[in-house]
Amino acid sequence: MPVATMRELLESGIHFGHQTRRWNPKMRKYIFGQRNGIYIIDLQKTVRQLRKAYQVVRDTVSNGGIILFVGTKKQAQEPIAREAERCGMYYINSRWLGGTLTNFQTVQRSVARLLDLEERDANGKLDLLSKKEAARLRKEKARLDKNLRGIKEMRRLPNLVFIIDTKKEAIAVREAERLGIPCIGIVDTNADPDAVPYPIAGNDDAIRAVNLFCRVIADAALEGAAQGEKADVGDSRSVTRMKQDPRRTRDAEAAPQADAAPEAPVEAGVVAEVLAAGVEAAVDDAEEELEDMGISEDDDQDEDLDETLIR
Numbered sequence: 001m002p003v004a005t006m007r008e009l010l011e012s013g014i015h016f017g018h019q020t021r022r023w024n025p026k027m028r029k030y031i032f033g034q035r036n037g038i039y040i041i042d043l044q045k046t047v048r049q050l051r052k053a054y055q056v057v058r059d060t061v062s063n064g065g066i067i068l069f070v071g072t073k074k075q076a077q078e079p080i081a082r083e084a085e086r087c088g089m090y091y092i093n094s095r096w097l098g099g100t101l102t103n104f105q106t107v108q109r110s111v112a113r114l115l116d117l118e119e120r121d122a123n124g125k126l127d128l129l130s131k132k133e134a135a136r137l138r139k140e141k142a143r144l145d146k147n148l149r150g151i152k153e154m155r156r157l158p159n160l161v162f163i164i165d166t167k168k169e170a171i172a173v174r175e176a177e178r179l180g181i182p183c184i185g186i187v188d189t190n191a192d193p194d195a196v197p198y199p200i201a202g203n204d205d206a207i208r209a210v211n212l213f214c215r216v217i218a219d220a221a222l223e224g225a226a227q228g229e230k231a232d233v234g235d236s237r238s239v240t241r242m243k244q245d246p247r248r249t250r251d252a253e254a255a256p257q258a259d260a261a262p263e264a265p266v267e268a269g270v271v272a273e274v275l276a277a278g279v280e281a282a283v284d285d286a287e288e289e290l291e292d293m294g295i296s297e298d299d300d301q302d303e304d305l306d307e308t309l310i311r
Contacts, residue, residue, distance in 0.1 A: 003050055003054045003216055004212060004216055006043055008212065009047065009202075009212070010043065011208070012203075012208040013206040013208055014041065014043065014046060014203050015040055017040065017041050018039060020038070020039055023189045024190055024192055024193075027201065030187075030201035039189040046201050046202050049200040053198050053200055054216060054220040057220035057224060058220045058221070058223050059224060061223075061228060063224075065160060067090070067217070068089070068092070068158035069084040069091040069092070069150075070162065071091075071092075071210070072092065072095055072169065073164070073168055079207075079210050079215075080214060081150060090151045094146050094147050096171055097147060100172070111151070118145075121141060157179065157181065162183070162185075163183055164210055165186060165191070166186070167187075167191040182197045183197060183198065184196065184197075185198070186200050186210075187201055187204070188202070188205070189201075191204075
């Protein structure tokens, strides 16, 4: 069964890049052409990259590794959380706090604070305080939960990081690189594919595209977890317990360098057919989708990167 068919990628709009005036020359080799001022990504290369990423995730998890899903832009927040939870992994979908990886022990203290506040709220201890103090602590809890919800059970650094939009999540990419943690990153035509070891050329703005990428990575993690459980004779741990198991140490092989799986035949003529038939309509649909969410084409261009906590 293929990771994703060419037609699935086309229907998800993964082949649509940014406007031709906004591009990174390093993405030239992944560009099929341009239509109406929009770059078209070569999906044959995307299929190969996606298949390689699937294999890396599967093998990492089967060897006891854990994956961190990262995507804080509006389009990515819901699928990142949903798919990470589905495969029993961790995620950050609200805001990347500087030092999340490079200053991991400090972040863990914030996680401990969140867990303490949750316990005190659950057992009614906050109700014993003054209204003002209780409100202050609940506000603190809500803030911590928003930023740390997806990693509050993560007790060690991840073995692999999956990132939607490596340009927006530049701090996460640099922290992972500094610690030697490999990254799988979705790179649009305005990004640097050399920033991550496992780039996947594709649209990182369309909701359907982001959904597909997250689903494929989660499926790979689930397959890897199933393989790992079969390899552990007499071990009946489920995927959800995998995260808390202290026996899964970080000595597990992180992102093995396995040979790429044999390529499945690409559906002949599909790319040309779609480009000829409906590029303009698909571009209009994508723009309307972003407008409905209140997202402009330039939203990811001028954000200030807070690196004050990176160590």
